[in-house]
Amino acid sequence: MRLTDLSMKTSRWFDPASPLSDIVVSSRIRLARNLAGHKFTTCCSVEEKTKILKTLKEVILSLGSLGDIFFIDIEHGSNIERDLLVERQLISRNLAAGSGPRGVVIAQNELFAAQINEEDHLRLSVLAPGLNVEKCWQRIDEIDDAIGKQITYAFSPRYGFLTACPTNLGTGIRVSVMMHLPAIKMTEQLKKLFESVRDMNLTVRGLFGEGTEAIGDFFQISNQVTLGVSEKKIVDDFQNLIIPKIVEYERIARDKLLAKDVNILDDKIARALALLKSARLISSHEAMFLLSNLRMGINMGRVKEIPIETINELFLLTQPAHLQMNNGRILNPEQRDILRAETLRAKLN
């Protein structure tokens, strides 16, 4: 398995056949774990990190239930390789930018990743397209159990799984659901949504941008509390209460646009399509913004000639590391803008 095999194709987290996929892009669960008898990663010597990496890598690679999996050495990888994995959400920016022995075990289908020597020794994550939080939990729970039979995790009866940062303490679980909410944004209800989400002890983060900036109306909703609530309760709330409610808000906003502002809506979509089809230079920021409008247009039945798969694919193919990996060389920002525009024209015309 080479990374160029990944960079050419769409990630599985954009699967149009999954539940509510027009609004819910993907569901993800992450578990933070540490090995008993070792310091946390930030305090580890290189020798200790090497030992932890070796132990965890061997245990995970030996699990029979994960299908085709492979290990990627992040310490010795190139910047483009690291960025590619970040763009595909297989590793965190934190792991990419870290130092010392570290790596990731990835399933070929990209639905499982185990980051080693991130902020915690082990960060397991399982992903499923659409609204599938329960399915992610079943899967990651099994994997976690299988690993826990071979190594001893740092655990206290009172505080549960011990993590480097107390904000992950207890279950170590972070449920994140990625949503596409263009109509809530267009009808200027984002602020209201953010406030109500915060009241429920959840966080909202923008996606595809640097840090917290939201580009293209993609938002990630995550739980904030990890201690004192069971995994099942958190999972159940996301699957059956929180996310269905936000989906409902977005649907109402879409209906409202169709009923009251159909000209504004169609204008936005048509402009996005026209620009994407003809631009000669386009930044990653602008491309995301326009693709998001076009995605809304297709999912609302306003654009019929372009399959949704093409748009989902373009979200990844136009990212900086993907462009460079698929072109086989390092490109400066202007070269990337040219190549990005070419890629868009080729796929959309």
Add this chain to the structure above:
Amino acid sequence: MQCEICKTNTATVHLTEIIDSHRTESHLCQNCAQKQGVTIKSQLSLNELLSSLLAAHQQTGENEAVEKTKKVCGECGMSMEQFRKQALLGCPNDYKVFDDDLKDIIEKTQDNNSEHKGKRLTQMEPTPAQQQDKIEDLKNQLAQAVKAENYELAAKLRDQLKALS
């Protein structure tokens, strides 16, 4: 309080930034905050939230905290002062060593919860060596039980041995 930018509206967004332990505060109205791209950014990441809590914690309890910050974990060398700077602990043992200080911080960041309610540790499968040790141990105990003519215990030990081999 007035917005620092437009100087007309009431400031409802209060930002505290801590960069290299240097603290700056700004007070803006919703509109100006939005123009600055702050609305979304005001969703502090958990680490940021924690750092600001830690900084506040340190300021309020500065005097009585002097003694506590001198405490150092024997396993990783971490002190509370260091933790306040990086918001990350050094080893699992820190949760015991700094329990007094951490309890408060944990409750604040975890919606007042202080006890784990989720999944427990999975039972470890014994390694072949551990299994062998256990068998040897049982055999010794069995021999002693027979020698002491404690046949009831011997029968129990024999059954346990059978189950293992």
